[in-house]
Amino acid sequence: MKELPCTKFEKKLLPSNSPDHPDSHTEKFYGRRMGRPLRPKTQELLERALPTYTFDVTLASDPHADFDQDAQELWLEIGCGGGEHLCAQGARNPKVNLIGAEAFMNGISLMLRDLLDRDLENVRIWPEDVRPLLDKLPQNSISRAFLLFPDPWPKSRHNKRRFVNGKNLKRLARLVKPGGTLRIATDHGDYREWIIQRMKEDKKFKPLFSWDHLPTERPNDWVPTRYESKARAQGILCTYMDFERL
Numbered sequence: 001m002k003e004l005p006c007t008k009f010e011k012k013l014l015p016s017n018s019p020d021h022p023d024s025h026t027e028k029f030y031g032r033r034m035g036r037p038l039r040p041k042t043q044e045l046l047e048r049a050l051p052t053y054t055f056d057v058t059l060a061s062d063p064h065a066d067f068d069q070d071a072q073e074l075w076l077e078i079g080c081g082g083g084e085h086l087c088a089q090g091a092r093n094p095k096v097n098l099i100g101a102e103a104f105m106n107g108i109s110l111m112l113r114d115l116l117d118r119d120l121e122n123v124r125i126w127p128e129d130v131r132p133l134l135d136k137l138p139q140n141s142i143s144r145a146f147l148l149f150p151d152p153w154p155k156s157r158h159n160k161r162r163f164v165n166g167k168n169l170k171r172l173a174r175l176v177k178p179g180g181t182l183r184i185a186t187d188h189g190d191y192r193e194w195i196i197q198r199m200k201e202d203k204k205f206k207p208l209f210s211w212d213h214l215p216t217e218r219p220n221d222w223v224p225t226r227y228e229s230k231a232r233a234q235g236i237l238c239t240y241m242d243f244e245r246l
């Protein structure tokens with residue numbers, strides 16, 4: 001497997017005025033980057049393995065060039081947490097290339113462990129805010145996008161931080177190819193209504209379900225995620241919405 005620069009090193013290598021530099025992005029990121037302090041072993045894992053798995057942003061205009069195979073499809077998961085869905089989909093779909101974006105280092109370390117255990121070569125990690133990456137990948141380059149249990153930002157003064165908004169839907173509409181799909185799942189009632197409202201206003205994605213019967217059963221190809229499992233254990237209703245890019 002090839003060696004790729006880790007963000008930590010990439011930031012050192014790229015001049016700060018480079019348009020590829022993650023800090024050149026001006027939208028504020030409100031999520032957490034770090035939780036509990038990492039154990040020395042985990043820190044070592046990040047330093048050793050993250051460079052190998054980090055998506056090379058300098059290849060963003062031809063994303064498959066960063067993979068060992070020239071696959072027909074590229075899938076993108078936004079906010080993949082501990083990577084359980086990303087890694088399982090990567091293992092189930094070896095002919096697909098996948099990028100998982102996650103800014104929370106503790107989650108990234110879990111994902112790395114899983115990738116190494118499964119010896120997956122068709123998965124790359126974007127260990128940063130996904131939005132600058134969305135602006136760099138080519139139009140119509142994504143066949144499937146996943147946004148699973150995005151942060152609900154429940155306080156009304158924080159609602160504007162929610163990932164589902166007009167600007168991000170526009171970004172996704174540019175990336176997801178016609179006929180491709182966007183899957184959004186949530187366990188949060190208020191965010192569900194917010195998503196419904198925005199997706200109904202959106203003219204680029206059509207629901208693959210009836211608005212009168214929101215899907216509350218897991219889709220056939222579903223992989224349980226950490227947040228979904230927590231919600232179900234508490235008896236909270238989850239909604240799984242698939243949309244097709246028109």
Ligand SMILES: C[S@@+](CC[C@H](N)C(=O)[O-])C[C@H]1O[C@@H](n2cnc3c(N)ncnc32)[C@H](O)[C@@H]1O
Nearest residue numbers: 079081102103104129130148149151225226227
């Ligand atoms: C509620 S968690 C859900 C994690 C996982 N999808 C699951 O279902 O278990 C939302 C995740 O999205 C990540 N996230 C939020 N905004 C992001 C962004 N702009 N770029 C990358 N990751 C983001 C957060 O760091 C967090 O880990």
